[in-house]
Amino acid sequence: MKCSSLGLLLLLSAHPAAAAKTDARATLTALQAMDMALSRVGYRLATANVGMCDRRQPASGLLLQGIEQYGADFRASAAVLFALGAAPGVTGVIAGSPADRAGIRANDSVKALNGAALPLAAGPGFDRMAAVLDRLETALVAGPVHLDLERAGQNLSVTLQGVPACASRFQVKSSPGFSAGANGRYVEVDAGLLAFADGDDEIAVIVAHELAHNILKHPETLNAQGVSRKAILGKDARRIRETEVEADRFSIRLLASAGYRLEAAPLFWARFGKAHGHGILSDSTHLRWKKRVALIEAEIAAVRAGP
């Protein structure tokens, strides 16, 4: 797996344009399900492991989206399917989260936060929604947040309170590839890799590895050390490999705290390795998959043996 603890911010700026227009609804529904699965798993890992994070951010279980995140081919269908206008819309809420308990529902529009109107869609890209998330997160740190919503033409307001969580945002990257990455703030997973994962236990394996990079501050450390992420040989490659091993080990602790099935980790990486682990250049920065599976199995045994 080409995990990259890169300092680059890869954001969801357009959804896949390859599918035929007649399939738009199915594509959007599938993408929404992926968004929800990634966020559900991220929320569970980030809240269960808050004791292991020194960078924290209240989590609410509220997923927001903007119409401008959809490419031209999908915009009209997204507007209908998600009741998505110029205001930010609710992609969904995580079951049992504060957003769920507050009564927020998928396809609600979010008009205002603590009485101040939220920005409406302007240009393409993720800038507006990143700014909306910044405002929501900042407000949650200060305390309960009042949201003015619109649902099927009716106005309602709710109060949302965060729960302690590790600070990371979880995003699906609309790519058919098989990569995932962490940049210190975001955990990003390719749609192709999410589709390859079988259920939440396997998605958790991917997310726990990337979240481990963020919790262990690998992106910042590698940046501070001037490590080239393109290195395939020498000191830089060795340093990257060390962070990959650390993330694999730590991911097992994160999965255990959150109650995910630990056996999913070696099974997933073995399955992934057989399907995608044949890149000859990946060996210097990432362990060959058989070694990786052995390391993960050893870590599971260590976790089960107790502290």
Ligand SMILES: [Zn+2]
């Ligand atoms: Zn990694």
